[in-house]
Amino acid sequence: MIQGSDLNFRADQPALDVEGLTVTYGKEPALWNADLRLDRGSLAAVVGPNGAGKSTLLKAALGVVPRVSGRVRVLGEDPARRRRLVAYVPQRTSVDWDFPTSVLDVVLMGTYGQLGWFRRPGRKERALALHSLEQMEMADLAGRQIAELSGGQQQRVFLARALVQDAEVYFMDEPFAGVDAVTEQSIASLMGHLAHRGKTILSVHHDLATVPRYFEHAVLLNRAVQAVGTIKEVFHRGNLDRLYGGRVPAGVPDLAPS
Amino acid sequence: MSAPWVDLDPTLVVVAAGTTTVGAVSGALGCFAYLRRQGLVGDVVSHSALLGVVGAFVLVHAITGSASRSLFILVPGALVAGTAALMLARSVSIRTRLNDDASLGVMLSIFFGGGLFLLRWVQRQSPPIAGHTGLEDYIFGMAAAMTRADLWMIFALGGGALVVLFLMWKELKVFTFDPDFARSQGLPSRLLDTLLMGLLVAGVVIGIQTVGVILMIALLVTPAAAARQWTSSLSTMALLAAAFGAVAGAGGALLSASAASLPTGPVVVLLATTIFLLSLLLAPRRGVIARARARRVLRDVPPRAAGGAS
Ligand SMILES: Nc1ncnc2c1ncn2[C@@H]1O[C@H](COP(=O)(O)OP(=O)(O)OP(=O)(O)O)[C@@H](O)[C@H]1O
Ligand SMILES: [Mg+2]
Numbered sequence: 231m232i233q234g235s236d237l238n239f240r241a242d243q244p245a246l247d248v249e250g251l252t253v254t255y256g257k258e259p260a261l262w263n264a265d266l267r268l269d270r271g272s273l274a275a276v277v278g279p280n281g282a283g284k285s286t287l288l289k290a291a292l293g294v295v296p297r298v299s300g301r302v303r304v305l306g307e308d309p310a311r312r313r314r315l316v317a318y319v320p321q322r323t324s325v326d327w328d329f330p331t332s333v334l335d336v337v338l339m340g341t342y343g344q345l346g347w348f349r350r351p352g353r354k355e356r357a358l359a360l361h362s363l364e365q366m367e368m369a370d371l372a373g374r375q376i377a378e379l380s381g382g383q384q385q386r387v388f389l390a391r392a393l394v395q396d397a398e399v400y401f402m403d404e405p406f407a408g409v410d411a412v413t414e415q416s417i418a419s420l421m422g423h424l425a426h427r428g429k430t431i432l433s434v435h436h437d438l439a440t441v442p443r444y445f446e447h448a449v450l451l452n453r454a455v456q457a458v459g460t461i462k463e464v465f466h467r468g469n470l471d472r473l474y475g476g477r478v479p480a481g482v483p484d485l486a487p488s
Numbered sequence: 489m490s491a492p493w494v495d496l497d498p499t500l501v502v503v504a505a506g507t508t509t510v511g512a513v514s515g516a517l518g519c520f521a522y523l524r525r526q527g528l529v530g531d532v533v534s535h536s537a538l539l540g541v542v543g544a545f546v547l548v549h550a551i552t553g554s555a556s557r558s559l560f561i562l563v564p565g566a567l568v569a570g571t572a573a574l575m576l577a578r579s580v581s582i583r584t585r586l587n588d589d590a591s592l593g594v595m596l597s598i599f600f601g602g603g604l605f606l607l608r609w610v611q612r613q614s615p616p617i618a619g620h621t622g623l624e625d626y627i628f629g630m631a632a633a634m635t636r637a638d639l640w641m642i643f644a645l646g647g648g649a650l651v652v653l654f655l656m657w658k659e660l661k662v663f664t665f666d667p668d669f670a671r672s673q674g675l676p677s678r679l680l681d682t683l684l685m686g687l688l689v690a691g692v693v694i695g696i697q698t699v700g701v702i703l704m705i706a707l708l709v710t711p712a713a714a715a716r717q718w719t720s721s722l723s724t725m726a727l728l729a730a731a732f733g734a735v736a737g738a739g740g741a742l743l744s745a746s747a748a749s750l751p752t753g754p755v756v757v758l759l760a761t762t763i764f765l766l767s768l769l770l771a772p773r774r775g776v777i778a779r780a781r782a783r784r785v786l787r788d789v790p791p792r793a794a795g796g797a798s
Contacts, residue, residue, distance in 0.1 A: 292671070292672040293671075294668055294671040294672050313672070313673055313674040318668070318669055318672040320668050324666070324668060325665060325666045326523075326665075329664075329665045329722075330523075330716060330719060330721055330722050330725050331665065332720065332721065335721075336665070339669065342658055342659075342662055343674065347659065348655055348656075350657075350658060351658075375720035377720065391669075401672075
């Protein structure tokens, strides 16, 4: 499943380069002429109202949904050639957690890409998966059936699966959804560590109040990309009011004058 | 003293081997249909197969003048009809405002109705088409009609389906659990989707002779649902479902052979349903009894001293 995957990339290539991206499911475009460029090592939040196309942006960058027009480059190549360098944390609610499988099994799915067709995960893959679970403080639940996890534990399992992929670019869809304060902290510090090591993170995030604390960059998205840049540059009340149609509640820190 | 199986009627051996295989294969394949919530898809395939079976019979009779109910003729007919019904349903739901379930339902009615209509037409021909009797058995199943050649057909298709399932296990598993993630890893979702459909169609068409087109869906879904009660591992679930299906298939063949008036298909399905109901009651964690017991244990815990306002 990794045929054509290219592990080489130049260090100066942007992690993600999106130009004029349009994606539609039915008639209405979910993404319209979106432009976006992220350097390697970026720690970026995708922010925007429900239905703004945030998940769609991630899926287009992963090459999971077909694009109508536009161009997507991951580390300088088409997403289809960068599978091995990209990890994906889907929206937690997008799968059926009553599926008959164990925590370790789900994390092992992160090794399937490297294994290729027909080969089964073995001792080495198990060790990698256990190590990722340890990083997410979930090692003692490795044998647990996934139907018996709490929401926060499910989220940790998905993150462990992304970690085991050992990718360069991480696309995460609402990794903080429904987790408690402790888990939130550990996910945030995990992201910080990854970015510190030069990995790139693009994560959908709904809680405006914590965006400046957890992220260095923001992508303001509503069908089209309204602004991209550092938190200081783009994450201020003027932009946010425009993004949400003037309904941003108080309590969002006003970092920069608008 | 001779061992009992030495006295077994060779026809019964063929029939029992056939129904056992059918049960095992549909049990294993049914797990994926069950987890992907595609029971209706299986139902459409099996109901449509009637049109395919009768149509293949009529076509071969028109071309060659001979009437044959060999599975080598009828199974390809069923494959074509089942696949056509699925493809039509898909294009209807893409091109119209009908949702997936509605368009599947429409195709089920059209193809099954068409099958019944064609069957009646065949039965009313004069002079009668020799060898048409027995076609109507595909509605409720007639395992006793199984020949040695039919058995080979069942082995080939069913075995092939199981081999594919085994080889593609981890791909089909991740695709079933988390299709978007599977796609992000570069797995071809269209191909895997088609493959799973193909396996489902293969499982259905080898089973309709035994169980009949109406009840076939029960043999796909019931063993899987029963197995799900006992285990939380997909591979164990598939093995258990295969075992449940095999037991139901073998039991159905033996029971209906011992009591002449018992129809095989319904007996097989009733056995599978019995296994399912027992699983629902008795399974350790998920079973009704285990859960009631767990609740009672919780209720019996003495309330804390400071219980709060009530
Ligand atoms: N599979 C699909 N089929 C049809 N329409 C879809 C599909 N997925 C998303 N859409 C539509 O595309 C638009 C963007 O959806 P998307 O899931 O990308 O939004 P989002 O920003 O992630 O929203 P949320 O904050 O609710 O997760 C929405 O209008 C949605 O209805
Ligand atoms: Mg979303």
